[in-house]
Amino acid sequence: MxxxxxxxxxxxxxxxxxxxxxxxxxxxxxxxxxxxxxxxxxxxxxxxxxxxxxxxxxxxxxxxxxxxxxxxxxxxxxxxxxxxxxxxxxxxxxxxxxxxxxxxxxxxxxxxxxxxxxxxxxxxxxxxxxxxxxxxxxxxxxxxxxxxxxxxxxxxxxxxxxxxxxxxxxxxxxxxxxxxxxxxxxxxxxxxxxxDPACDKQQRTASSTRSFIVEKCHRLATAEMNSVPSVSELCQRLQVSRRTVQNSFRAVAETTPLNYLRSLRLNGVRRTLMSTRASDLSIGDIAAQWGFYHLSHFAAEYHALFAELPSHTARAAIAVCARA
Incomplete structure (x- = not known):
């Protein structure tokens, strides 16, 4: 093989x-x-x-x-x-x-x-x-x-x-x-x-409304990296209540919308850190690209998610493309 x-x-x-x-x-x-x-x-x-x-x-x-x-x-x-x-x-x-x-x-x-x-x-x-x-x-x-x-x-x-x-x-x-x-x-x-005869060849399973809400919020958050819409703004754009958004994230991702969207951005920072050299792009610049402007708060949130400070993340160590 x-x-x-x-x-x-x-x-x-x-x-x-x-x-x-x-x-x-x-x-x-x-x-x-x-x-x-x-x-x-x-x-x-x-x-x-x-x-x-x-x-x-x-x-x-x-x-x-x-x-x-x-x-x-x-x-x-x-x-x-x-x-x-x-x-x-x-x-x-x-x-x-x-x-x-x-x-x-x-x-x-x-x-x-x-x-x-x-x-x-x-x-x-x-x-x-x-x-x-x-x-x-x-x-x-x-x-x-x-x-x-x-x-x-x-x-x-x-x-x-x-x-x-x-x-x-x-x-x-x-x-x-x-x-x-x-x-x-x-x-x-x-x-x-x-x-197999037991497999229904006519089955049709539609995407759930809750999944649609989570996916739409996910795409909006990653499309607008440095100006991520708040949960309230997402509710307005999708024309749904805050409770509906909260329940959707709990059902689909077992977390809150705030934690989910923050985690997406922190992962974006990590991918960018790992695909760039420190001499080309500073941690602060990368954090700002993903909407984190208070560095001490950002570092604490990054450490809480990954159990590692951003300064300890290996730079340009793997061939990962930093995508928006």
């Missing part, structure tokens, strides 16, 4: 930047030191990774172009929202290549992500008994599958992945045969879940 990696990280931004092909930001929402694990491998036709993070995280980005992207929850320890839909342990996540996404990942959640080259997946889909029905089903970002079968499929997918990580590369012909066997076995497991 190619590009095998097993890593343990103490920063979610390093973790996110290490995942091959995905263009995404992770923002830590709960306070304390981050600890995470990441195992991944790539073949000619797919990329698979397994991750677990000890903090509540919101992930935002775009799926790799030209791909068909699945994810299987391994553990579901709290409230989860994928594209505004509620998730349980009998769900699959799905994204088309290039599709933007937002995923609220609870503390301690473990996830297996499997991304196929579009052509490879479509060839396998065409061999099933109901390709049109499955294609229709894949318009949904969260798919409820057979509760009787999902546990067994999850176990087998994890076993395949673990075994593949253990193999050392042999000669190129033998290694490609092994890669193809892994790709086909994973395709078979996922397609069997999607074509």
């Amino acid at each position: 190619k590009n095998q990696l097993i890593g343990h990280f103490r920063d979610i931004h390093v973790h996110a930047a290490t995942i091959h092909e995905w263009n995404q930001d992770y923002s830590q929402l709960t306070a304390g030191s981050s600890e995470s694990s990441l195992m991944q491998l790539s073949t000619a036709g797919c990329h698979v990774f397994r991750e677990q993070i000890n903090q509540r995280v919101v992930q935002q980005g775009a799926a790799p172009r030209g791909k068909m992207c699945f994810a299987v929850p391994i553990t579901v320890p709290g409230s989860i929202r994928m594209q505004g839909r509620e998730v349980d342990d009998s769900s699959l996540f799905f994204l088309h290549g290039g599709e933007e996404f937002m995923f609220h990942m609870p503390t301690g959640m473990e996830l297996l992500s499997i991304t196929f080259e579009r052509e490879l997946f479509e060839q396998a889909l065409a061999q099933t008994a109901s390709p049109k029905e499955v294609s229709q089903l894949l318009r949904q970002p969260v798919i409820k599958v057979s509760t009787q079968r999902v546990a067994g499929a999850r176990h087998r997918l994890l076993a395949m992945f673990t075994q593949a990580l253990m193999h050392e590369e042999l000669d190129s012909t033998r290694d490609r045969e092994r890669e193809q066997a892994l790709e086909q076995a994973m395709l078979d497991e996922l397609l069997q879940l999607l074509t």
Whole structure:
């Protein structure tokens, strides 16, 4: 197998930047030191990774172009929202290549992500008994599958992945045969879940109003970095009550709007610190870019979230793009 990696990280931004092909930001929402694990491998036709993070995280980005992207929850320890839909342990996540996404990942959640080259997946889909029905089903970002079968499929997918990580590369012909066997076995497991008679092919799950409110506030806060709207201003823009906004954040992110929006900005500061040199941009300048103008208050809030002072954050240590 190619590009095998097993890593343990103490920063979610390093973790996110290490995942091959995905263009995404992770923002830590709960306070304390981050600890995470990441195992991944790539073949000619797919990329698979397994991750677990000890903090509540919101992930935002775009799926790799030209791909068909699945994810299987391994553990579901709290409230989860994928594209505004509620998730349980009998769900699959799905994204088309290039599709933007937002995923609220609870503390301690473990996830297996499997991304196929579009052509490879479509060839396998065409061999099933109901390709049109499955294609229709894949318009949904969260798919409820057979509760009787999902546990067994999850176990087998994890076993395949673990075994593949253990193999050392042999000669190129033998290694490609092994890669193809892994790709086909994973395709078979996922397609069997999607074509199972117990899987409702007509299911439609709309994004909740609460998720819409949180996502809209999230995007407004990150779009206006140095002039972040207050909770009251967000209520006015969305034309909803403060109680509605408060309840939405509690249900979706298990925190308050004020803490959520402050955490997003602190994560923005951290990404910028880690992607710039101290000689090019000072801590004060970066803090101001993200709407923090009182340095002592900012330093205390940064330390409370990350268990580290901004002056102790490594500068230009990883290739993370500072995105607004």
